[in-house]
Structure formats: C-alpha cells, structure tokens
Amino acid sequence: MKICLYDSGIGVIPFLKVILRKKIYNDYYLYIDDNNFPYGDKCDEELLKILKKVIKYVENNDFDYLFICCNTISRIFLKNQIESKVKVKTILEENIKDKKEFKLLCTPSLSNNIDNSINGNNLAKYITDNNLYKIIEFINFIKNEKIILGCTHYHLIKDLLEIFKVNYISNEEQIFNGIESSKELNIYVKEKDYLEIKKYIKVGIKIY
Helix, strand or coil, X not given: CEEEEEECCCCCHHHHHHHHHHCCCCEEEEEECCCCCCXXXXXXXXXXXXXXXXXXXXXXXXXXXXXXXXXXXXXXXHHHCCCCCCEEEEHHHHHCCCCCCCEEEECHHHHCCXXXXXXXXXXXXXXXXXXXXXXXXXXXXXXXXXXXXCCHHHHHHHHHHHHCCCEEECXXXXXXXXXXXXXXXXXXXXXXXXXXXXXXXXXXCEEC
16 A cells, blocks of 8 residues: 655654564655645644645555554644545644543643644754753653543653653554555655654655
C-alpha cells in the first residue's frame, strides 16, 4: 500500500519507529510541513487551507491512505468532515478514546477546543530547538498529571518523561490498527528533509 504520513516538522518520527518495531511494511511517503510549523498558533481558517492542500496532494498522487499524525490538524479534518477519495486516519481520534482520567497535553489551539486538556504552550518549539532547560522546566510543571501525548513532537522526549516519572500515554501505534503489511518497506522523503530524518531513523530512505 501507498501511505502518506503527514505532520508539521519532525512529528512523523515516532510513527516511523512503530513501523520498524512492528514491521508494518508498505510504501510510506513523508509529508513534512516545515514551512507552516508550528500549527499550534494558527487559526482554523489557516489550518483548513493548509489541510486542503495536503488532501489535494494525496488525491492527485494515488495514495491508499493519509495518516494525519498531527493532533491540531486532525481536529480541523474532523471538525469540517472533509471528504476525500483517499482513506484518512487521524491520531486525535485515538487520543480521545476512553481516557477520561488522563488529560490531553497539546498545542494552544487544540487545547482551546478540547475539554480536559493541558496547554503545551511552546513545548513543541523547545523540542525542535533542543532547548533542554525549557523542556525540563515544563516537565516539572506537569509531572504530577496523568497525560496523553497530544502532539507528536512530545513523543520525542519520552526518555525524559520517564526519568521524571510522568504518567503518560502514547498512542502513535494505534493509528496502524487494521493496516496490512507487505513484504517490503520503502520510506520516501523530500530531499530537504532527508538529513533530518536520517538523524533518527537508521534505515534506507529514498528521496522523491
């Protein structure tokens, strides 16, 4: 199958790790939207315009699935009930299932629209900038909460969350439920993102 993994910045990395660990082999194309990162400070109208561009891309390129790995843009897709010729799965649907005792740690725009959430403020940017001081400062702020990682960038600091004994849930594996595996794995990325992805994933990656 031909699957597009879509997120802003490097938020697709945790999903690639699931693919490798669970051996869910298919053709995966990474749609990494660095130009509009971060999504968390944008209004719904801006996000809808961005999303429609992505939907048009996957439809024009004959994908079987679009995985919306970003929780913020997932809400826009669900809110507007966008129809597509391509099957769409969103991470937000997995994150809000039956987790009443946990709070969704998420971006500002998502937190404003989701009950029982914690505003992650600039945490995604701190992670992208590798600002360890600010990351640890924020972890100390939330360490007594039960949280769901509601931004894919937060998944990149799981080791720190465990060191500080934060009680968290990470649902990136759930988006692959029902997805069949083929015998061959191919990961494709645009040239501008190739070196960044290679920092995290030590397997063959092709440029498209």
